[in-house]
Amino acid sequence: MIRLNLMLLAAVxxxxxxxVHTQYESRRLYTAIDKANAQAHRLAADHEQLQVQKREQATPARVQQLAVRQLKMRPVTPGITEYVTVNEPAPAAGAVEGAR
Structure with missing residues:
Protein backbone atom coordinates (compact mmCIF):
# COMPACT_ATOMS: atom_id res chain seq x y z
CA MET A 1 0.00 0.00 0.00
CA ILE A 2 2.86 2.36 0.75
CA ARG A 3 4.33 1.74 -2.70
CA LEU A 4 1.01 2.62 -4.33
CA ASN A 5 0.76 5.81 -2.25
CA LEU A 6 4.33 6.79 -3.18
CA MET A 7 3.65 6.15 -6.87
CA LEU A 8 0.44 8.18 -6.72
CA LEU A 9 2.27 10.98 -4.88
CA ALA A 10 4.99 10.98 -7.55
CA ALA A 11 2.32 11.07 -10.30
CA VAL A 12 0.54 13.99 -8.60
CA VAL A 20 3.00 24.90 -13.62
CA HIS A 21 5.32 24.58 -16.61
CA THR A 22 2.38 24.68 -19.05
CA GLN A 23 0.93 27.78 -17.40
CA TYR A 24 4.33 29.47 -17.53
CA GLU A 25 4.70 28.67 -21.25
CA SER A 26 1.16 29.88 -21.87
CA ARG A 27 1.87 33.22 -20.20
CA ARG A 28 5.17 33.57 -22.04
CA LEU A 29 3.54 32.88 -25.40
CA TYR A 30 0.66 35.25 -24.62
CA THR A 31 3.09 38.08 -23.87
CA ALA A 32 5.00 37.30 -27.08
CA ILE A 33 1.76 37.49 -29.07
CA ASP A 34 0.86 40.75 -27.34
CA LYS A 35 4.26 42.23 -28.20
CA ALA A 36 3.93 41.07 -31.79
CA ASN A 37 0.48 42.65 -32.07
CA ALA A 38 1.79 45.92 -30.64
CA GLN A 39 4.65 45.88 -33.14
CA ALA A 40 2.20 45.15 -35.97
CA HIS A 41 0.13 48.18 -34.94
CA ARG A 42 3.26 50.35 -34.83
CA LEU A 43 4.33 49.12 -38.26
CA ALA A 44 0.87 49.77 -39.68
CA ALA A 45 0.95 53.31 -38.31
CA ASP A 46 4.45 53.85 -39.75
CA HIS A 47 3.29 52.50 -43.11
CA GLU A 48 0.35 54.87 -43.15
CA GLN A 49 2.61 57.79 -42.25
CA LEU A 50 5.03 56.86 -45.03
CA GLN A 51 2.16 56.64 -47.50
CA VAL A 52 1.08 60.17 -46.54
CA GLN A 53 4.65 61.44 -46.94
CA LYS A 54 4.91 59.71 -50.30
CA ARG A 55 1.72 61.42 -51.49
CA GLU A 56 3.06 64.78 -50.26
CA GLN A 57 6.31 64.31 -52.18
CA ALA A 58 4.49 63.41 -55.39
CA THR A 59 2.22 66.45 -55.62
CA PRO A 60 2.40 68.26 -58.96
CA ALA A 61 3.51 71.51 -57.30
CA ARG A 62 6.43 69.73 -55.60
CA VAL A 63 7.45 68.01 -58.82
CA GLN A 64 7.29 71.34 -60.66
CA GLN A 65 9.39 72.99 -57.96
CA LEU A 66 12.05 70.25 -58.10
CA ALA A 67 12.13 70.38 -61.90
CA VAL A 68 12.77 74.11 -61.85
CA ARG A 69 15.27 74.20 -58.97
CA GLN A 70 17.31 71.02 -59.30
CA LEU A 71 16.98 70.11 -62.98
CA LYS A 72 16.97 73.72 -64.25
CA MET A 73 13.95 72.99 -66.43
CA ARG A 74 11.64 75.68 -67.75
CA PRO A 75 8.13 75.72 -69.17
CA VAL A 76 7.69 75.07 -72.87
CA THR A 77 7.05 78.10 -75.06
CA PRO A 78 6.42 78.22 -78.80
CA GLY A 79 9.63 80.22 -79.24
CA ILE A 80 11.88 77.37 -78.10
CA THR A 81 9.86 74.48 -79.49
CA GLU A 82 11.47 72.47 -82.27
CA TYR A 83 9.27 70.39 -84.53
CA VAL A 84 10.73 67.32 -86.17
CA THR A 85 9.22 65.73 -89.22
CA VAL A 86 9.84 62.12 -90.13
CA ASN A 87 9.91 61.15 -93.79
CA GLU A 88 8.92 57.55 -94.41
CA PRO A 89 11.32 55.89 -96.87
CA ALA A 90 9.68 54.47 -99.97
CA PRO A 91 9.55 50.66 -100.02
CA ALA A 92 12.16 49.01 -102.18
CA ALA A 93 11.07 47.59 -105.54
CA GLY A 94 12.20 44.08 -104.60
CA ALA A 95 10.16 44.12 -101.39
CA VAL A 96 6.97 44.91 -103.28
CA GLU A 97 7.52 42.09 -105.80
CA GLY A 98 8.41 39.59 -103.05
CA ALA A 99 5.14 40.31 -101.28
CA ARG A 100 3.06 39.13 -104.27
Whole structure:
Protein backbone atom coordinates (compact mmCIF):
# COMPACT_ATOMS: atom_id res chain seq x y z
CA MET A 1 0.00 0.00 0.00
CA ILE A 2 2.86 2.36 0.75
CA ARG A 3 4.33 1.74 -2.70
CA LEU A 4 1.01 2.62 -4.33
CA ASN A 5 0.76 5.81 -2.25
CA LEU A 6 4.33 6.79 -3.18
CA MET A 7 3.65 6.15 -6.87
CA LEU A 8 0.44 8.18 -6.72
CA LEU A 9 2.27 10.98 -4.88
CA ALA A 10 4.99 10.98 -7.55
CA ALA A 11 2.32 11.07 -10.30
CA VAL A 12 0.54 13.99 -8.60
CA UNK A 13 3.86 15.87 -8.17
CA UNK A 14 4.81 15.27 -11.82
CA UNK A 15 1.36 16.43 -12.90
CA UNK A 16 1.65 19.55 -10.73
CA UNK A 17 5.08 20.42 -12.16
CA UNK A 18 3.79 19.86 -15.68
CA UNK A 19 0.79 22.11 -14.98
CA VAL A 20 3.00 24.90 -13.62
CA HIS A 21 5.32 24.58 -16.61
CA THR A 22 2.38 24.68 -19.05
CA GLN A 23 0.93 27.78 -17.40
CA TYR A 24 4.33 29.47 -17.53
CA GLU A 25 4.70 28.67 -21.25
CA SER A 26 1.16 29.88 -21.87
CA ARG A 27 1.87 33.22 -20.20
CA ARG A 28 5.17 33.57 -22.04
CA LEU A 29 3.54 32.88 -25.40
CA TYR A 30 0.66 35.25 -24.62
CA THR A 31 3.09 38.08 -23.87
CA ALA A 32 5.00 37.30 -27.08
CA ILE A 33 1.76 37.49 -29.07
CA ASP A 34 0.86 40.75 -27.34
CA LYS A 35 4.26 42.23 -28.20
CA ALA A 36 3.93 41.07 -31.79
CA ASN A 37 0.48 42.65 -32.07
CA ALA A 38 1.79 45.92 -30.64
CA GLN A 39 4.65 45.88 -33.14
CA ALA A 40 2.20 45.15 -35.97
CA HIS A 41 0.13 48.18 -34.94
CA ARG A 42 3.26 50.35 -34.83
CA LEU A 43 4.33 49.12 -38.26
CA ALA A 44 0.87 49.77 -39.68
CA ALA A 45 0.95 53.31 -38.31
CA ASP A 46 4.45 53.85 -39.75
CA HIS A 47 3.29 52.50 -43.11
CA GLU A 48 0.35 54.87 -43.15
CA GLN A 49 2.61 57.79 -42.25
CA LEU A 50 5.03 56.86 -45.03
CA GLN A 51 2.16 56.64 -47.50
CA VAL A 52 1.08 60.17 -46.54
CA GLN A 53 4.65 61.44 -46.94
CA LYS A 54 4.91 59.71 -50.30
CA ARG A 55 1.72 61.42 -51.49
CA GLU A 56 3.06 64.78 -50.26
CA GLN A 57 6.31 64.31 -52.18
CA ALA A 58 4.49 63.41 -55.39
CA THR A 59 2.22 66.45 -55.62
CA PRO A 60 2.40 68.26 -58.96
CA ALA A 61 3.51 71.51 -57.30
CA ARG A 62 6.43 69.73 -55.60
CA VAL A 63 7.45 68.01 -58.82
CA GLN A 64 7.29 71.34 -60.66
CA GLN A 65 9.39 72.99 -57.96
CA LEU A 66 12.05 70.25 -58.10
CA ALA A 67 12.13 70.38 -61.90
CA VAL A 68 12.77 74.11 -61.85
CA ARG A 69 15.27 74.20 -58.97
CA GLN A 70 17.31 71.02 -59.30
CA LEU A 71 16.98 70.11 -62.98
CA LYS A 72 16.97 73.72 -64.25
CA MET A 73 13.95 72.99 -66.43
CA ARG A 74 11.64 75.68 -67.75
CA PRO A 75 8.13 75.72 -69.17
CA VAL A 76 7.69 75.07 -72.87
CA THR A 77 7.05 78.10 -75.06
CA PRO A 78 6.42 78.22 -78.80
CA GLY A 79 9.63 80.22 -79.24
CA ILE A 80 11.88 77.37 -78.10
CA THR A 81 9.86 74.48 -79.49
CA GLU A 82 11.47 72.47 -82.27
CA TYR A 83 9.27 70.39 -84.53
CA VAL A 84 10.73 67.32 -86.17
CA THR A 85 9.22 65.73 -89.22
CA VAL A 86 9.84 62.12 -90.13
CA ASN A 87 9.91 61.15 -93.79
CA GLU A 88 8.92 57.55 -94.41
CA PRO A 89 11.32 55.89 -96.87
CA ALA A 90 9.68 54.47 -99.97
CA PRO A 91 9.55 50.66 -100.02
CA ALA A 92 12.16 49.01 -102.18
CA ALA A 93 11.07 47.59 -105.54
CA GLY A 94 12.20 44.08 -104.60
CA ALA A 95 10.16 44.12 -101.39
CA VAL A 96 6.97 44.91 -103.28
CA GLU A 97 7.52 42.09 -105.80
CA GLY A 98 8.41 39.59 -103.05
CA ALA A 99 5.14 40.31 -101.28
CA ARG A 100 3.06 39.13 -104.27
Missing amino acids: MASAFYL
